[in-house]
Amino acid sequence: MPIDPDVAVGAELPELTFSWSSSDVLLYHLALGATELRYVYEEGLSVLPTFGVVAPRFHETAPPAVSFPGIDIDLAKVLHGTQEITVHGPIPADGEAVLRTRITDVWDKGKAAVVVQESTAVTADGTALHTTRSSIFARGEGGFGGERGPSNRVELPDREPDAVIETPTLPQQAYLYRLCGDRNPLHADPEFARRAGFDQPILHGLCTYGVVCKAVVDALLDGPEQVVSFGAKFAGVVFPGETLRTRVWRDGSRLVLTTSAGDRPVLADAVLVTQD
Ligand SMILES: CCCCCCC[C@@H](O)CC(=O)SCCNC(=O)CCNC(=O)[C@H](O)C(C)(C)COP(=O)(O)OP(=O)(O)OC[C@H]1O[C@@H](n2cnc3c(N)ncnc32)[C@H](O)[C@@H]1OP(=O)(O)O
Secondary structure, three states, X not given: XXXXXXXXXXXXXXXXXXXXOHHHHHXXXXXXXXXXXXXXXXXXXXXXXXXXXXXXXXXOOOOOOEEEOOEEEOHHHEEEEEEEEEEOOOOOOOEEEEEEXXXXXXXXXXXXXXXXEEEEEEEOOOOEEEEEEEXXXXXXXXXXXXXXXXXXXXXXXXXXXXXEEEEEOOOOHHHHHHHHOOOOHHHOOHHHHHHOOOOOOOOOHHHHHHHHHXXXXXXXXXXXXXEEEEEEEEOOOOOOOOXXXXXXXXXXXXXXXXXXXXXXXXXXXXXXXXXX
């Protein structure tokens, strides 16, 4: 059975010790399309908080395996569903930490299963670095008689947005972003993409996530150090080269946003929280 929720829910994954350097951070920022000196030069380097999500597996060169206790799913069926990170302080430009991950929920959406994981990263001296929560949307893996789970919708304010930000992506964006630890062939191999149901390779969800976080930071905040948390649902696929359009509503330290590519929503239920 590809999913056995009785085994999966609550399962702790093996601890992962990881380290990162300023070269990794620079490459990550470049793979998001950064050109600003504070992101691409090691002197006075600012680290985007979304780097925390990719840091643990930054040096992976094999495609991700969707194989956990009670879960064994074909990668071609899997889409990244949601992502959230809370940073407990600015992420340093280099360091070492331990990641602890637990599967918290497996929801049965009928046509799909949604598998939710939570992770905490703690540095070698015991300092909490960040907490993440993410889900994968495994198409064709629902219908096992489990609970449907929450919808987690975020209401948009009933007024014009406070900012609208246009962010182009590059045709080669996914090829660059693959160098940040996610070698899923879905983002490079046309044949694999067709098998997964797409006419062409699609952009990594975490690339869109990082690009949008950076765009909001650059347009509305003093710097990435102001971000406390950022969460979003991947509501539609992005093709490399498309321009992202992000609408932002600001209410004090809470920014609600939505991103589209052309007419299609691509990020929904997205909230970025800043320090007061
Ligand atoms: C170990 C590591 C493993 C690998 C990790 C991933 C590796 C990466 O390389 C993979 C990627 O980056 S894939 C690219 C990023 N993701 C995407 O592009 C997905 C875009 N989203 C979609 O296409 C659709 O929203 C789609 C298809 C997701 C859903 O659309 P529909 O089928 O039309 O679903 P819908 O009818 O709208 O909703 C059905 C129920 O599902 C919930 N839901 C919808 N979108 C979700 C999402 N993105 N995440 C989680 N849940 C989601 C809905 O809420 C609904 O449930 P309910 O009725 O209970 O509210």
